[in-house]
Amino acid sequence: MDILALNCGSSSVKYQLFDWAKKEVIAKGMVERVIIGDSFIMHEVPGRETYREESECPDHQVAIDLIIKTLTDPVHGVLKDIKNISAIGHRVVHGGEKFTCSVLIDDKVLDAVKEVQHLAPLHNPPNIAGIEAAQAILPDVPQVAIFDTAFHQTMPEHSYLYPLPYEWYEKYGVRRYGFHGTSHLYVSKRAAVLLGKAPKDTNIITMHIGNGVSHCAIANGVSVDTSMGLTPLEGAVMGTRCGDIDPAIPAFMMQKENLSAKEIDSILNKKSGVLGITGRFTDRREVIEHAGNGDRLCKLALDIEAYRLRKYIGSYMAAIGKLDAVVFTAGVGEMGWPIREKTIEGLEHLGIKLDKERNKSAMTRKRETLITTDDSPVKVYVIPTDEELVFTEDVAAILEGTYTDHMQFEYSFSRPDFVRK
Numbered sequence: 281m282d283i284l285a286l287n288c289g290s291s292s293v294k295y296q297l298f299d300w301a302k303k304e305v306i307a308k309g310m311v312e313r314v315i316i317g318d319s320f321i322m323h324e325v326p327g328r329e330t331y332r333e334e335s336e337c338p339d340h341q342v343a344i345d346l347i348i349k350t351l352t353d354p355v356h357g358v359l360k361d362i363k364n365i366s367a368i369g370h371r372v373v374h375g376g377e378k379f380t381c382s383v384l385i386d387d388k389v390l391d392a393v394k395e396v397q398h399l400a401p402l403h404n405p406p407n408i409a410g411i412e413a414a415q416a417i418l419p420d421v422p423q424v425a426i427f428d429t430a431f432h433q434t435m436p437e438h439s440y441l442y443p444l445p446y447e448w449y450e451k452y453g454v455r456r457y458g459f460h461g462t463s464h465l466y467v468s469k470r471a472a473v474l475l476g477k478a479p480k481d482t483n484i485i486t487m488h489i490g491n492g493v494s495h496c497a498i499a500n501g502v503s504v505d506t507s508m509g510l511t512p513l514e515g516a517v518m519g520t521r522c523g524d525i526d527p528a529i530p531a532f533m534m535q536k537e538n539l540s541a542k543e544i545d546s547i548l549n550k551k552s553g554v555l556g557i558t559g560r561f562t563d564r565r566e567v568i569e570h571a572g573n574g575d576r577l578c579k580l581a582l583d584i585e586a587y588r589l590r591k592y593i594g595s596y597m598a599a600i601g602k603l604d605a606v607v608f609t610a611g612v613g614e615m616g617w618p619i620r621e622k623t624i625e626g627l628e629h630l631g632i633k634l635d636k637e638r639n640k641s642a643m644t645r646k647r648e649t650l651i652t653t654d655d656s657p658v659k660v661y662v663i664p665t666d667e668e669l670v671f672t673e674d675v676a677a678i679l680e681g682t683y684t685d686h687m688q689f690e691y692s693f694s695r696p697d698f699v700r701k
Contacts, residue, residue: 281301285675288406294310296668298668303701311347323350348418367421368422368675370425377433381686382426393425424678431462431464431496432458440457442456458507460610484605484606485600485605487613490612499599505596507523522548561578582622589619608661614642621636649662669693
């Protein structure tokens with residue numbers, strides 16, 4: 281059984297094909313610049329050189345069609361027939377309160393996803409377009425939705441409700457939802473294994489740090505708080521998003537600069553964060569390099585980001601009590617050792633003792649690494665995330681009738697004998 285995982289963004293489609301019988305990835309890649317022109321596919325197969333082909337994709341259906349064509353290509357592909365694809369798992373960013381776990385997609389589910397797309401206007405529409413495109417191309421193949429928000433549906437009311445007029449929640453669903461759920465799920469269960477404990481016996485803070493950034497407070501194995509809110513704009517400093525700010529600032533700047541609601545929203549989402557501070561960078565590798573060369577604003581950006589990360593660790597420790605571990609994951613979390621060092625250094629009073637050499641050596645997206653000292657009461661790990669494996673296992677279990685939800689279902693990666701391929 282080959283399972284295709286699709287992650288449709290506004291102008292891209294990421295994909296991964298997984299051989300369920302062999303438990304290994306047989307191909308992965310991305311179609312970039314969908315809709316906007318000059319589209320191309322980057323296709324990776326283990327043991328081969330990366331294949332690139334330029335092909336215009338005016339919409340997501342054409343992009344997915346290009347993926348299928350590439351997967352079945354006699355030279356560059358890995359499938360003899362499109363019928364080898366047994367199921368497709370789709371990342372859906374926002375499920376609102378309607379979905380607490382992954383589900384088989386039917387008309388009712390798709391309609392429910394459309395009903396909450398106003399909560400994620402930048403993300404859900406392309407997710408929906410990807411589902412409809414895959415259904416059109418492969419109408420007889422089961423399709424499964426895996427929701428970013430589902431992992432956080434265990435949050436208590438006092439955690440997810442904002443101190444705003446309660447009718448806003450009743451009428452419009454204004455509340456904290458959280459995102460990156462599959463990543464927080466994966467790394468928290470891996471951390472439990474590394475700690476030698478069952479997930480239900482662990483208190484963990486997971487820190488997903490990429491261009492988008494979110495943190496999660498996990499008590500007894502379930503999410504009880506997370507940094508992103510109604511939208512992915514709230515929370516930590518991100519590549520281009522501001523994260524937590526005084527809520528009066530947007531109205532203040534709209535008056536000062538005569539900006540529309542759409543314009544200020546674009547600035548907060550696309551021109552703020554690390555980019556806003558440095559004026560030119562979003563990639564932390566460039567920020568770290570230029571900070572080392574004396575760029576004051578790059579150094580300031582790193583200091584601000586690390587300071588905010590440190591504050592989240594402290595506040596989440598207050599929320600969940602005795603802490604077992606902190607986990608760094610995603611591109612920056614896995615590769616950005618200077619940011620990890622700035623974040624953790626000086627937290628000995630909280631039981632976190634950084635081993636600087638271990639931290640510097642943790643510069644790979646393939647290995648799980650302890651970066652605190654052996655006698656540190658609270659462990660800190662760098663764990664490469666694998667959201668696509670969560671997609672794949674959810675899809676397979678739903679087809680086999682063994683899936684319950686992310687709290688009860690036993691994933692392969694939550695077992696001590698799991699080996700990452």
